[in-house]
Amino acid sequence: MKTIVLSIIALLSAATSPAQTPVASPDPYRPVYHFTAPKNWINDANGLVYSNGQYHLFYQYNPQSAQPGHLSWGHATSPDLLRWTHLPVALTEYPGPEGSNIMIFSGSAVVDKDNTSGLFPAGKTDGLVAFYTGHQEKPGLVMAQHQNLASSQDGGRTWQRYAGNPVLDIGSKEFRDPKVFWYAPQQKWVMATVKADRQQVYFYESKDLKKWDFMSRWGRAGNTVREWECPDLFELPVPGGGTRWVLLISAGNPTEQFRGQQYFLGRFDGKAFTPDQPYEEPAYLDFGKDYFAAVTFNNAPDNRRLLVGWTNDWAYARDVPTGDEWRGNFAVPRELSLRQTSAGLALVQQPLAELRTLGKEALSLKNQTIKPGAAGLPVAFRGESYDLELIVKPGTATAFSLNVLESEAERTTLRYNVARQELTLDRTQSGNVSFHPMFASSLETARVPLQNGQLKLRVLVDKSVVEVFAQDGETTLTDLVFPRQHAGRISLRAEGSPVQLTQLRLTNLSQPAP
Structure with a gap:
């Protein structure tokens, strides 16, 4: 089966600003924009x-x-x-x-x-x-x-x-x-x-x-x-x-x-x-x-x-x-x-x-075709706290997947099966999954019908939390993840046939609210 990879690896140098640069934290899992108690x-x-x-x-x-x-x-x-x-x-x-x-x-x-x-x-x-x-x-x-x-x-x-x-x-x-x-x-x-x-x-x-x-x-x-x-x-x-x-x-x-x-x-x-x-x-x-x-x-x-x-x-x-x-x-x-x-x-x-008032736009794409055998699109991002929105037209593709918090051997994967119209969240390779036998024991799957041939996703990623809103919030999936390598890459993979990426917008939320 042919696949094409859209790698989103590091910030575009022209778009980098102090507000967009991920902040090193002594606590790799404490979220930035999700509520936690001080202790x-x-x-x-x-x-x-x-x-x-x-x-x-x-x-x-x-x-x-x-x-x-x-x-x-x-x-x-x-x-x-x-x-x-x-x-x-x-x-x-x-x-x-x-x-x-x-x-x-x-x-x-x-x-x-x-x-x-x-x-x-x-x-x-x-x-x-x-x-x-x-x-x-x-x-x-x-x-x-x-x-x-x-x-x-x-x-x-x-x-x-x-x-x-x-x-x-x-x-x-x-x-x-x-x-x-x-x-x-x-x-x-x-x-x-x-x-x-x-x-x-x-x-x-x-x-x-x-x-x-x-x-x-x-x-x-x-x-x-x-x-x-x-x-x-x-x-x-x-x-x-x-x-x-x-x-x-x-x-x-x-x-x-x-x-x-x-x-x-x-x-x-x-x-x-x-x-x-x-x-x-x-x-x-x-x-x-x-x-x-x-x-x-x-x-x-x-x-x-x-x-x-x-x-x-x-x-x-x-x-x-x-x-x-x-x-x-x-x-x-x-x-x-x-x-x-x-x-x-x-x-x-x-x-x-009100979440849209936080952060700064780090990435914006429109009307990109991901073709089998192509080298991918020349854009990049790296981080662990962001708000990602995308609209995909799968066409005749059999499936496509979005990987977040990706490193060489780690990833949290959202995969859409076009024939079944099912969205799956997979954290089995997300990082530290061995602390409890039930943590990575199964995948989460929800039926999400295409609308006008499109899948619309909004994915909130915040170090150890992933929240997924599909089709403008008709279906949600929420999971904890605990990456160990912290490369913070993102990739999109299409399977079988071209996928049309109608729109992609990423807001960097690595800075806490002022």
């Missing part, structure tokens, strides 16, 4: 809320080490989801009854602008109320999981746990992850939680954020291989008119051994969720191995629905080779919308629009 362990994003011009990102955090344990809520704020100010730990574990400890598991936060809770002084319109699962355990013994609240009058810097906690306790060890939001048509608060072991979502209502009444339950659809976690429920407009409610659930993965996330479209009447279809087969949010526990911001301006997910998998999360300083990061925030596709109404994810 220690992080997992799920929590309490995502916008207030007083700031996005608040709380997250599962171990203040003591880069391994899971002693879970608390870390805290950072940003005006644009790009530049972050790290703040002291917001909520920490505390002693419970009978010699137990209560860890601060996942949850959400709201702005109680009308002081429905009565927890704030008169006239206070920006008070924050956080809801978290109190995970009660003794060493080696889980005793209970229940829902609790805390309030803050100073923008989340300090918190007071409610004296009447827990506000919701059903006597279960598998009852967690409260997502609370305001339901305007009935002037009330709604809480979505999961009975994880039953793969069901439980819905509750409240007028004051403190007393919660059961409304309904729904579940056991789509992927039920693993327990359900981290529910989120929100409304999005449908193109052409009307709306649909979207229910997110963290559960199983298209590759069965891993965890992932699914979504359901339907209707919510303030009491119960009714899906549009039986969902006997899952609708997956992401087809990679490393996108989990994603939830959206409450109160985001302009009614934007912005999603933040953890880029890791519990199969090997404790073992990823980032060292003893830090472990864990988040994907670039994604803006959600609905779109009519060839398969019907679907949830679409696009990278945060």
